[in-house]
Amino acid sequence: MGKPARAKLLAYYAIFISVLCETIDPLIIRLDDGWSWGTILIRTSAEKTKEALAGLEKVCRTLNPKFPFTYQFSDQEYSKLYRSEQVVSRLSNIFAFIAIFISCLGLFGLAMFTAEQRTKEIGVRKVLGASVPGIVSLLSTQFLKPVAIAMLIAFPVAWYMMNHWLLDFAYRIEIEWWIFAIAGLLTIGIALLTVSYQSIKAALGNPVRSLRTE
Amino acid sequence: MLELKGIYKWFNTGNNRTFLLKDVDLSVKAGEFISIMGPSGSGKSTLLNVVGMLDTFDQGEYHFLHESVHKLKEKQRSALYKQYIGFVFQAYHLIDELTVYENIETPLIYQDVKGSERKAMVADMLDRFQIVGKKDLFPPQLSGGQQQLVGIARALIAKPKLLLADEPTGNLNSKQGEEIMELFKELNNEGVTIIQVTHSEKNAGYGSRVINLLDGMIA
Numbered sequence: 001m002g003k004p005a006r007a008k009l010l011a012y013y014a015i016f017i018s019v020l021c022e023t024i025d026p027l028i029i030r031l032d033d034g035w036s037w038g039t040i041l042i043r044t045s046a047e048k049t050k051e052a053l054a055g056l057e058k059v060c061r062t063l064n065p066k067f068p069f070t071y072q073f074s075d076q077e078y079s080k081l082y083r084s085e086q087v088v089s090r091l092s093n094i095f096a097f098i099a100i101f102i103s104c105l106g107l108f109g110l111a112m113f114t115a116e117q118r119t120k121e122i123g124v125r126k127v128l129g130a131s132v133p134g135i136v137s138l139l140s141t142q143f144l145k146p147v148a149i150a151m152l153i154a155f156p157v158a159w160y161m162m163n164h165w166l167l168d169f170a171y172r173i174e175i176e177w178w179i180f181a182i183a184g185l186l187t188i189g190i191a192l193l194t195v196s197y198q199s200i201k202a203a204l205g206n207p208v209r210s211l212r213t214e
Numbered sequence: 215m216l217e218l219k220g221i222y223k224w225f226n227t228g229n230n231r232t233f234l235l236k237d238v239d240l241s242v243k244a245g246e247f248i249s250i251m252g253p254s255g256s257g258k259s260t261l262l263n264v265v266g267m268l269d270t271f272d273q274g275e276y277h278f279l280h281e282s283v284h285k286l287k288e289k290q291r292s293a294l295y296k297q298y299i300g301f302v303f304q305a306y307h308l309i310d311e312l313t314v315y316e317n318i319e320t321p322l323i324y325q326d327v328k329g330s331e332r333k334a335m336v337a338d339m340l341d342r343f344q345i346v347g348k349k350d351l352f353p354p355q356l357s358g359g360q361q362q363l364v365g366i367a368r369a370l371i372a373k374p375k376l377l378l379a380d381e382p383t384g385n386l387n388s389k390q391g392e393e394i395m396e397l398f399k400e401l402n403n404e405g406v407t408i409i410q411v412t413h414s415e416k417n418a419g420y421g422s423r424v425i426n427l428l429d430g431m432i433a
Contacts (some may be wrong), residue, residue, distance in 0.1 A: 128324055129321060131292070208263050
């Protein structure tokens with residue numbers, strides 16, 4: 001390889017990429033006649049990638065026809081570094097969805113059972129003057145207790161595990177209290193949504209029907 | 215106090231219309247003690263439920279105090295009956311998970327009576343029916359007669375103008391039944407208007423007027 005050609009290639013821009021798991025260490029880019037080249041980093045303008053690649057291949061051929069011309073794009077290489085994190089994130093999304101769905105099914109069943117079991121009580125309360133919203137909240141709030149207990153257990157465990165995982169990264173976010181607040185509110189919201197259908201149905205029922213003795 | 219005019223209630227099965235109540239006229243003055251009698255399926259309970267606003271009707275007019283019930287929305291109706299009407303059921307319909315005290319207190323909670331006031335009112339009621347010693351027991355721990363006493367105490371706690379009773383002695387033995395009827399008579403003498411559904415001529419005898427129902431019509 002002649003000096004002018006190499007210099008021409010190097011005239012482009014070289015960057016150093018580090019995984020976020022490592023700190024960015026001091027960097028040396030060297031230009032040395034005696035150094036045997038393996039890879040060079042080249043910055044091209046985005047719209048002209050095709051032309052740039054064709055040009056580079058031509059340069060490579062003229063310099064040494066027997067040398068294979070291979071290339072990778074730096075953004076693809078970069079994303080490869082996080083492939084395992086991306087897979088873990090997708091998997092945990094899928095499993096979280098399945099877990100939430102199954103627990104909602106359970107909660108729905110439980111709400112149905114309780115509403116059925118308390119039909120008489122609901123009828124009596126309506127006759128005594130309970131309003132529909134009053135009965136809905138009476139039936140729904142009892143399901144918030146297990147949800148609250150679940151949160152009490154889940155939050156410390158989640159905090160510990162997330163903290164542990166984050167320690168692998170040199171550059172990381174802090175786990176803030178509001179993350180847990182949002183998670184908690186979402187949990188309560190989903191639970192109430194699941195339960196409220198049964199509660200409203202039970203509360204709207206005609207008390208005469210549920211109090212019939214015959 | 216209340217007046218029903220041309221009340222019809224029906225349900226449709228295919229092309230047939232079955233009448234539960236047919237052209238019922240009824241007017242009740244304050245202070246009356248009325249017994250509704252009739253064979254099973256004659257519409258006694260339905261009539262009582264209509265009077266108590268727990269059930270709707272399909273045609274006719276219903277005036278209660280100064281309100282036209284047939285024109286009211288569900289919410290207003292419920293506000294009206296919880297203020298003026300007390301219910302006593304054959305099967306007591308106490309809430310098994312609550313103590314005697316809490317059962318009697320429940321209507322007051324739904325009428326937004328203050329805590330200290332509730333306490334005094336419930337204490338009065340327990341005293342009056344001599345069930346102070348039972349206030350922390352749960353309904354299943356009581357005899358039928360005692361449960362019905364609690365049921366009546368609960369119906370009276372909010373000082374209703376009208377007491378509706380659907381076979382109040384139906385599940386009781388004759389002695390307990392007699393006590394309950396004596397109590398009704400006493401309440402009536404104190405000015406509570408009472409409408410009861412009953413099968414027994416003897417119980418009807420406690421009342422001032424008997425209404426006979428047959429096939430949804432007043433005979």
